[in-house]
Amino acid sequence: MKHLAVSHPTGVELNLQRQTNGSEPWHSWYRYPKLGVALVYYDYHNPVLGRSYAATTYINKSFLRTPRHEVNFRIGTGLAYFSNPFNLETNHKNTIVSSRLNATMQMRLEYDVAVAEHLGLLVGLGLNHYSNGATTKPNFGINLPTVFVGFNYHQQRPFVPTTVPADDTPADLGHNFLNLSTSLGFKQRSPIDRQKYLVHSVSVLGGRRVGRKSNLLVGLEGFYDRSLIQEQRDTARNADTLPDVKKAGVLVGHELLFGRLAVVTHLGFYIYNPYKSNKFYYERIGLKYHVTDRLFGAVDLKVHRGSADVIEWKVGVKL
Structure with missing residues (x-):
C-alpha cells in the first residue's frame, strides 16, 4: 500500500x-x-x-x-x-x-x-x-x-442538569434473559469474482443484567457461509469429498447499555469447523436496538483476527 x-x-x-x-x-x-x-x-x-x-x-x-x-x-x-x-x-x-x-x-x-x-x-x-x-x-x-x-x-455554559432522577436503578437488574436471533449478510470472495454470496447465522444466547450499564452473555450460534462452497470448488482436487462448510461456535459477550441502544462485543470459538477457512476464534462488534421490550434489531461486524468477514443484519427476540 x-x-x-x-x-x-x-x-x-x-x-x-x-x-x-x-x-x-x-x-x-x-x-x-x-x-x-x-x-x-x-x-x-x-x-x-x-x-x-x-x-x-x-x-x-x-x-x-x-x-x-x-x-x-x-x-x-x-x-x-x-x-x-x-x-x-x-x-x-x-x-x-x-x-x-x-x-x-x-x-x-x-x-x-x-x-x-x-x-x-x-x-x-x-x-x-x-x-x-x-x-x-x-x-x-x-x-x-x-x-x-x-x-x-455553546448555547448553555456551564451545563446544569434540568432533571435528576430520584431512583435510577433498572427494574431488570440481576435478572436473566434469553436472546434468540438470526442474521443475513453478503460478501464477495475476491476482486475477480464479483458475485455476492449469502451468509446466514442463528444464535441462542443467555444473558444477565449485572449492572446499570452492562449485560453479560454466553451462548451458541451456527453459521452457513455460501462463499466457502465456491472457494472449495476452486481448490479441491475431488469435488465428491468436500468437507462441510457449516460452522458452530460458543461465545461470551458484553453489552454496554444506553437505554434501548447497546454496543455489543463478542468473542467466539468454533467448536464445529470441518472446513478450516479461518482461525479457530472470531470477534464481533455491533449496535443493537430494542424496538420494543421483546423485539430487537442489530448491525454487527464479524471479524477474524482483525480482518472483516461479514456485516450481519440481525433481528431477534428477548425472552
Missing part, C-alpha cells in the same frame, strides 16, 4: 450536538454526555483515492467539565461515500476502498476551552476508519489519524 500513502489528507467537519439533560436514567449513569451528528469531508490529495463524504452519529462523554474547560472522548459510526473506489479496469491501484458506500467509525479526544461566553476553542486528536466490511473486495480499509482544530458554539 506504499503507493497510496503519498499525501496528507485534509478535511472539514461540521457537528451538531445536543446535551442530555437527565430525562432518561442512563444520562446520569454516563455523567450527561452529548449526542450528535457530524458531516465529514476529506480530500486525500491523491487521484487514486479521491474524496470522501461521511455522515455519523456519535456520543461525546466528558471526563473533565468546569465552567471554562472540557475534556471529552467521542465515538461514533455512520456511512461514507467515496468518489473514486476500486475498479478493475479504470482504478485497479485503489486496493483499500472497493465500493462507493462504506461504513465509518470515528474516535476522538478533544479539549474545549472557553474564549467567549458562548464560544469555545476546540483542539484534539482523532481516528477515522472506513471499511465496507468485506461486502466488496479488495477491502483493506482506511485509517486516518488526525489532528484537528475548530470552534464550538
Whole structure:
C-alpha cells in the first residue's frame, strides 16, 4: 500500500450536538454526555483515492467539565461515500476502498476551552476508519489519524442538569434473559469474482443484567457461509469429498447499555469447523436496538483476527 500513502489528507467537519439533560436514567449513569451528528469531508490529495463524504452519529462523554474547560472522548459510526473506489479496469491501484458506500467509525479526544461566553476553542486528536466490511473486495480499509482544530458554539455554559432522577436503578437488574436471533449478510470472495454470496447465522444466547450499564452473555450460534462452497470448488482436487462448510461456535459477550441502544462485543470459538477457512476464534462488534421490550434489531461486524468477514443484519427476540 506504499503507493497510496503519498499525501496528507485534509478535511472539514461540521457537528451538531445536543446535551442530555437527565430525562432518561442512563444520562446520569454516563455523567450527561452529548449526542450528535457530524458531516465529514476529506480530500486525500491523491487521484487514486479521491474524496470522501461521511455522515455519523456519535456520543461525546466528558471526563473533565468546569465552567471554562472540557475534556471529552467521542465515538461514533455512520456511512461514507467515496468518489473514486476500486475498479478493475479504470482504478485497479485503489486496493483499500472497493465500493462507493462504506461504513465509518470515528474516535476522538478533544479539549474545549472557553474564549467567549458562548464560544469555545476546540483542539484534539482523532481516528477515522472506513471499511465496507468485506461486502466488496479488495477491502483493506482506511485509517486516518488526525489532528484537528475548530470552534464550538455553546448555547448553555456551564451545563446544569434540568432533571435528576430520584431512583435510577433498572427494574431488570440481576435478572436473566434469553436472546434468540438470526442474521443475513453478503460478501464477495475476491476482486475477480464479483458475485455476492449469502451468509446466514442463528444464535441462542443467555444473558444477565449485572449492572446499570452492562449485560453479560454466553451462548451458541451456527453459521452457513455460501462463499466457502465456491472457494472449495476452486481448490479441491475431488469435488465428491468436500468437507462441510457449516460452522458452530460458543461465545461470551458484553453489552454496554444506553437505554434501548447497546454496543455489543463478542468473542467466539468454533467448536464445529470441518472446513478450516479461518482461525479457530472470531470477534464481533455491533449496535443493537430494542424496538420494543421483546423485539430487537442489530448491525454487527464479524471479524477474524482483525480482518472483516461479514456485516450481519440481525433481528431477534428477548425472552
